[in-house]
Amino acid sequence: MKKIIHLIKSNIISFLQKNGIAFIVLVTTTFVQLYWAMGMLSDHTSSSCLECSFFEDALLMSLLTGFFFSILFSIFSLLKNVYLKATIEFIILIAVWLFWNYTIFVERESSWSTYLFNEELYYTISQSVFPVMSLGCTSIILLHYKEIKTKFVQTTK
Numbered sequence: 001m002k003k004i005i006h007l008i009k010s011n012i013i014s015f016l017q018k019n020g021i022a023f024i025v026l027v028t029t030t031f032v033q034l035y036w037a038m039g040m041l042s043d044h045t046s047s048s049c050l051e052c053s054f055f056e057d058a059l060l061m062s063l064l065t066g067f068f069f070s071i072l073f074s075i076f077s078l079l080k081n082v083y084l085k086a087t088i089e090f091i092i093l094i095a096v097w098l099f100w101n102y103t104i105f106v107e108r109e110s111s112w113s114t115y116l117f118n119e120e121l122y123y124t125i126s127q128s129v130f131p132v133m134s135l136g137c138t139s140i141i142l143l144h145y146k147e148i149k150t151k152f153v154q155t156t157k
Helices: 002-041 054-076 082-108 117-143 145-156
Strands: none
Touching (some): 002 054, 082 145, 117 145
């Protein structure tokens, strides 16, 4: 019985450690990405919440992303192919980040003006490409560092 309890405790601690690290990585990179891509709108007023600051919006988006993606990515950990898993996670991550960036642009700039939908997309994508791609790659590498290192070391031997 003690052995079973010890096994359960160690599995729970391992799960929390892995998801805790994923949560921290995802919250941090999402927050940095939002400020990097849309930070020039930080002094603009949000049309949906006149009292909300850019910092509060970015923090809330980062926390939501970190929470849901750490759970989702733990489900993806069942996949054995590291490259497939990382690719799926990367695509989902950049899609959500682009959505957050679009939301910020619409709330803080576009809703106060007369932008067409195509112009909103163009502006959001043009401002987001480099931050999203570079921080997306960084996030995935940090989340799968051990797996990638293990794969790389095995293939070079």
